[in-house]
Amino acid sequence: MAGRWLTFDCFGTLIDWRHGIRTTGELLFTGHGEAFLDAYASIEAEVERDGPFHRYRAVLTETTRRVAKQLGLDLKPVDATALVSTIPYWPPFADVGPALRELRKEGWNLALLTNCDRDIIALTQKRLPVPFDAVVTAEDVSAYKPDHRHFLLFQSTFGASADSWIHVAQSYFHDIRPTHELGITRIWVNRQGEKDDPSLADAVVPGLAGLPEAVRTLAGKEA
Numbered sequence: 001m002a003g004r005w006l007t008f009d010c011f012g013t014l015i016d017w018r019h020g021i022r023t024t025g026e027l028l029f030t031g032h033g034e035a036f037l038d039a040y041a042s043i044e045a046e047v048e049r050d051g052p053f054h055r056y057r058a059v060l061t062e063t064t065r066r067v068a069k070q071l072g073l074d075l076k077p078v079d080a081t082a083l084v085s086t087i088p089y090w091p092p093f094a095d096v097g098p099a100l101r102e103l104r105k106e107g108w109n110l111a112l113l114t115n116c117d118r119d120i121i122a123l124t125q126k127r128l129p130v131p132f133d134a135v136v137t138a139e140d141v142s143a144y145k146p147d148h149r150h151f152l153l154f155q156s157t158f159g160a161s162a163d164s165w166i167h168v169a170q171s172y173f174h175d176i177r178p179t180h181e182l183g184i185t186r187i188w189v190n191r192q193g194e195k196d197d198p199s200l201a202d203a204v205v206p207g208l209a210g211l212p213e214a215v216r217t218l219a220g221k222e223a
Helices: 019-028 033-049 056-071 082-089 098-107 118-123 149-157 172-182 206-221
Strands: 003-008 107-116 133-139 162-169 186-189 204-205
Touching: 003 118, 019 033, 019 082, 033 056, 082 118, 082 186, 098 107, 098 206, 107 118, 107 149, 118 133, 133 149, 149 172, 162 172, 162 206, 172 186, 186 206, 204 206
Parallel strands: 003 107, 003 162, 107 133, 162 186, 186 204
Antiparallel strands: none
């Protein structure tokens, strides 16, 4: 499939990752949902880097255990897999549907490059408002972003023949830095108003409402 490609990180960019983790944390530990989210966000990448590659369901489970230990919360063994159970139900952001439908109408192919398992992302895709043409998972490349392997696999499969390729992501650490290193055109969806250097992105938008216009501008420059 040649043509024009938009690749997306999924969780945090399209799916409300923070809402899903906070809500699950609150279900497990009443009154500690926000603390669970904050600790989870700081520990997950550490778990992904530890030892040989393990599937994302194992990352979710081990991170939950470490968060509970760090916060001094009583985690029942049976509840360690709570995030694995809830992740298929995490909602997309309200701005995702309108933006993706508009970009589809303008002829863009859509792909997901996600730090996830194949079976989990298949369930998540049922919540997304438009179909995707390709998916690259951590399970496919045996690595987690910011490792370059997601991007290199997509590039070898579709990117080399693409008329245009733009990567869209919320995570500065997982996506914007590595795509900058690889010279891939990139749009930073800075939903949290983070203070990282915006010059590493080719465009910055606060949400997906502004994505179609940013894509048109960058595609026009590439042309």
